[in-house]
Amino acid sequence: MPLRRRDILQGLAVAGLAPVPGRSAAPEPPALPVPPLVELQPGVPATLTARVGATEFFPGKPSPTAGYNGSLLGPTLRVRSGDEVALEVRNELPEATTVHWHGLLVPATADGGPHDPIEPGAGWKAVLPVRQPASTCWYHPHPHGRTGLQVYGGLAGMLIVTDREEQALGLPSRYGVDDLPLLLQDKVFDRGQRLIYPRGPMALMHGVHGNTLLVNGVRAPRAAVPAGLVRLRLLNGANARVYDLAFEDGRSFHWIASDGGLLREPVPLQRLPLAPAQRAEILVDFSDARPALLVNRTPAAVQPLLHFAPAGERRPTALPRKLASWQTPSRGAVAQRRRLTMTTGMEGTGGMQGMHGMPMPHGFDGKPFDMARIDQRVKLGDVEVWEVSALPGMMMDQPHPFHMHGVHFEVLRRDGQPPGPLDAGRRDTVLVQEAVELLVHFTQPAPRVPFMYHCHILEHEDAGMMGQFTVT
Ligand code: C2O
Ligand code: CU
Ligand code: CU
Secondary structure (H helix, E strand, O other): OOOOOOHHHHOOOOOOOOOOOOOOOOOOOOEOOOOOEEEOEOOEOEEEEEEEEEEEEEOOEEEEEEEEOOOOEOOEEEEEOOOEEEEEEEEOOOOOEOOEEEOOOOOHHHOOOOOOOEOOOOEEEEEEEOOOOOEEEEEEOOOOOOHHHHHHHOOOEEEEEEOHHHHOOOOOOOEOOOEEEEEEEEEEEOOOOOEEOOOOHHHHHHOOOOOEEEEOOEOOOEEEEEOOEEEEEEEEOOOOOOEEEEEOOOOOEEEEEEOOEEEEEEEEEOEEEEOOOOEEEEEEEOOOOOOEEEEEEOOOOEEEEEEEEEEOOOOOOOOOOOOOOOOOOOHHHEEEEEEEEEEOOOOOOOOOOOOOOOOOOOEEOOEOOOOOOOOEEEOOOOEEEEEEEEOOEOOEOOOEEEEEOOEEEEEEEEOOEOOOHHHOOOEOEEEEOOOEEEEEEEOOOEEEEEEEEEEOOHHHHHOOOEEEEEEO
16 A cells, blocks of 8 residues: 555554564664764755655565655754754644754754744744754654654654864764764554554553664664774664663773763763663774674663674774863852652542543643743743652653753752762753752743753653743
């Protein structure tokens, strides 16, 4: 049956949970697809066209998907800090969308949140004054109530900011060679190996967790890499899954950047948790030329993500001892403290149904998102402490990835204690299981169009676990 334009919406909106499809007998892993690189230049607007298409995640089994300038995912955009660049977004989807630059510090009018819908057939022009440190960011749709489905359907891409300080470090930066963009997602396939988007109480409660892991849209691919130091830009683009990344052989690697850019110094690790929407850059030493396998660990299994096949001349690796210097705003400067609680619709209501037999919406402090309500008002330039916690509900020991638009923050405390090494760095998304205290610096204006804060489990966000703030 030929795929039609509307299939992305109709074909994916199938209820019910799917069993794990049979393991493919493919002996040779497919090559890692590297999205095309688009260098953004001032004065040369780039175009992103959101459209539907079809993707064969399993050979001979096309599924309806969506992508930017293609049928799945989108190009990697790269921009130099200090440049002001323009993007023209075209919407060829059969429904409204928006494009949000997750991690970019730009004024709210350019942020692409739910207040900036692009109707089908229409376009939107974003001018992005990029003035932030080198970092790995991304872009994805943000239409209220439809973000989960659109991202899941394939609308997501990476956005890399470079700057002089980072370039001077000599880190691996040959795109697609020793600097690899890795977009991690998991999706549900039915017995017929077709993509489905499960709905229903389980999806609403926990978010959609896939039965199949994908890297750049492909199952357990293989990357040919030089036998030296390789930089991986890891982006958790999944709707709900928290990844626990490691190498199968237990080798250690160096964590060098969080959401907001380079850490002060490399951190040696053997495991790296990555929550939805978070990014991490790591350096891996392949100079021993031994094949390696990046995996996701769960309590029950070790799931293959990406095979590495190092080849070529072995090159000794040198790691910079210092990466970046940046100042933490002084705590004396804190203008205000705010307290926010992420609440699920199931608390204290006897299960998945609300008091009156209806599922209750997710929210903050018991209130679901309301586009017409400003939840917080902040002064431009202020430093604040946001204390964010999550109410444990029935069967809900699940942590929530809390994300804020238009800011970087640092984790000051977790569960009342100074945070551990994994909370280092500047970020825009933090996993809230224990209560966290965040030191937030508001540098971007949002006088009329507000910025969002929300759970980045997209089914929670779509169901109302989102609030908005102005910055004036
Ligand atoms: Cu990645 Cu409000 O989003
Ligand atoms: Cu964002
Ligand atoms: Cu959540």
